[in-house]
Amino acid sequence: MVHDVIRRYQPLIRQVISFAGAGGAAAVGHFSTLAALVELDLAGPVRASACGFLVGGVISYVLNRRFTFNATRSHVGAVPRFIAVAGVAFVLNAFLMDLLVHRLGLFYLLAQVITTGLVLIWTFSAYRIWAFRHAPEG
Numbered sequence: 001m002v003h004d005v006i007r008r009y010q011p012l013i014r015q016v017i018s019f020a021g022a023g024g025a026a027a028v029g030h031f032s033t034l035a036a037l038v039e040l041d042l043a044g045p046v047r048a049s050a051c052g053f054l055v056g057g058v059i060s061y062v063l064n065r066r067f068t069f070n071a072t073r074s075h076v077g078a079v080p081r082f083i084a085v086a087g088v089a090f091v092l093n094a095f096l097m098d099l100l101v102h103r104l105g106l107f108y109l110l111a112q113v114i115t116t117g118l119v120l121i122w123t124f125s126a127y128r129i130w131a132f133r134h135a136p137e138g
Contacts, residue, residue: 015068019124022063027116030056034112045108049097049115050090057086060123069132081131088126089119 006013030052037048061082065071071078093115100111 015128016124018068019064019127022060022068023120025063026056026060029059030116031109031112035109038108045101045111046094046097049108049112050094053090053093057090060086064127065132069127071132072134073132078132082127085123085126085131089123092119092122 030049033052033055034045034048037043037051038045042048043051061079065078065082073081096115096118097108097111100106100114101108104111106114
């Protein structure tokens, strides 16, 4: 029975694993930028997180388009959709970081871990359903 469920959802399971790998690479870019900017006193946690989000976003687009979703939609069709999804994620990221760091007093790296987990749910769903959905034939 478990074997049948795994077989049935194997493409989705592979996609989630690939998304996690791409997300891990994007998170390294995001967190490295965040920590460098904060620790070098170049930006506060929320602004530094926004900069890190942009770095991670570029990494995410390249890896997810190619490996996770194997998108057939052209860059001209995929980039605006990716930016729309990432734009919502960007606002969620800033809102959650502000809430967790400035309102609840969490350490900025812990706040970013929580924020990343919540934003991940939105991005995977929206990328899969809309942004990297295969282009219609013809």
